[in-house]
Amino acid sequence: MATVGTDTVALSAQQQLVRESIRDICSEFDDEYWREKDRANEYPTEFVTKLGEHGWLGVLIPEEYGGAGMGTAEVVVMMEELAASGGGFAAAQAIHGGIYNSVPIVRYGSEELKERLLPGVADGDVAIQSLGLTEPNAGSDSTSIETFAEKDGEEYVINGQKIWISRVDASDYLLLVARTTPKSSVDKRTKGISMFLVDVQEALDDGTLTMNAIPKSASNAVHAYELWFDDLCVPADSLVGERGNGFYQLLDGLNEERLVIAAECLGLGELAIQKGVDYANERTVFDRPIGKNQAIQHPLAKAYAEVQAAKQLTYNAANVVDEETGTAVGAQANMAKYLAAEAAFAAADAAVQTHGGFGVAREYDVERYFREARLTRLVPITQELALNYVGENVLGLPRSY
Template identity: 35%
Template sequence: MSYMNEQRKMIQEVARNFAMSEVLPIANRLDPERGEIPMALRDKMAELGFFGILIPEEYGGLGLGAFEYCLVTEELARAWMSVGSIIRHSTAGSLLPVDMMTPYQREKYLRKMALGDYLIAFAMSEPSTGSDVSNISCRAVRDGDSWLLTGNKYWCTFADAADGILVIARSDQNIDPKRRFAGLTAFLVEKERGKFPEGMSGQAIPKIGYFGWKTFELALDNVRVPAENVMGEEGKAFYMVSKGLEKARAQTAARAIGLARGALEDATAYAGERQQFGRPIGDFQAIRFKLAKMAAEVEASRQLMYHVCDEIDGGRRCDKEAAMVKYLATEMAEQVASEGLQIHGGGGYTTLFAAERYWRDARLTKIFEGTSEIQLRIISDHLLGKAKS
């Protein structure tokens, strides 16, 4: 089955040319010094419509689906995963589904999001809460026609430079402990770029990769949010986030595949240039077989991603398959990136080559958007039913 039509081929070509000519040189220059994604690059992405891929045409977006979203993501991530990730921050890719916004919110935000003029960060995890959403403790208390948010959030990437932060907080404190995933509400905290709103402070978390932007620990002390900024139904944030997980996991797989492709392409080029014992190292079977295996694994993951995207765009449930592609692609990316670094030898362990960047960033893909262990749990629950508590 061929998933590619002429429109998709054109979108892929545009994204690939942009990634290789515009993004890659910037990544090679800024990542080693932990520089941030330039605003000028974001503006160029906006001109190409990358922030509006999933936004309906009536609001200035492209009105396309998960397939095109992941096509563009793979190309951008091949150059710099951080740039492949920033397109999530218009409608958070899927964490803020358009159909769960009120008509007022769509009019207010979507046109600006499609232009890249309104980007959001996502604050769900907490210092003691990762995948176990039921343990979120950040509190939301009603105060007249607004809410007051108090608590701590962790792993909030882009919190400083975003125009708003989508905060998941507990709005109902009297929920049955067995149903603690209920009672969570999503609040859009609006802010000025480069600053935090009144009552919020942030401290950058030191990371070993995913450069180009900062990731924060946030402290909220009675941050006031208008009631009209409740996104989705009150108490139903868990369902809102869950609704978008299939698309989000497919997009994470696309990021991992892009990284792996970068590692493969760079290692292939290096194998043709690097001379040892009087000939290119690409002439040696050990290197040739490494590259062949890497290529096969990248393509296998890509084809599964295409299938998952096709299922999502067809409106078919595929949470098991989305977990599978997220698991396989991210595990593959770390291994392929590691082999790419090995082929570069000692040079791969320097910042003179992008091999180490692919390796560092690939390692993260196994953690965010649900760890590999979480994906295995989802898959096994489909196969065996949920384990008895």
């Protein structure tokens, strides 16, 4: 658990409670647990089950559907703490989708769908851990997706391909983003996109969904897949929200989610700094602790300052996000994600350097934080695309796409 320095952000009583409860749960999962999950490429089922038992998977679900009815201000604390506890980015990512994929259902789903699914999600019994958006031919240009859902009587028939889709192995349902009108036939490229809920096991069983895990080097406890849909049929009422408006409905709420990603980066950065500081104090070379050397001290201190700066921005925005909307929050969310990922990377790099040769030894964990910190600069949005938002929407620079 990260305890470096004095916390520079004042927490509300509710946020304080969230922090204590999450710390308490996380204390049951030590460094060895996370090291082993990463080494074995194993999803942290016990950890996720424990969070579900305590109701944390329903943190954003309204109380009337059995959830905790909390908001962004609480979730940033929760996810920062999960990452800082020792699990790093992987711990937060293990449940990130499980929390956020039900948001479109809460906001745009039919009453029947909400009553059928949300109480189970809140209890941890129903997992909607996967969001299928990215495609090989579209990448960051999400409106160029080609996966198509064709209406056929009381069903939609889905064909196409997705890539990098996380946690399909831990999901009962996949929230799938597909075109229902080709890009060439809409007046605005953001139109003609819809969201569907796909029963993963059913689709795998009848062979209309096939999936391959993508071998990767970071966040190994959380798996990502390439997916192929071959005449996958889903009932018409699997449509979430309004047909053709799925892109807008998916994006609505994205700023809040981006702040939470920033918080996950902050937790990882705090964890790395704590590990670096502990080692700098205990390792003696030339008859003195290596922490006495400014070459060791300064990168850690600089990373700490950067994490704290990003934290101010993240928490300030998270505390007002429910009242404000539009470009102001979008700018803060994108800047927070950008700064927090850079700070996490600097922190993990400093922690590795502080450890000398042991910086790459698995048993000291910092190499794992470093791999994860590198990943935070790529997902769920690349640093470049986050900066594009600021350049275009805040500074009034021309669009690059």
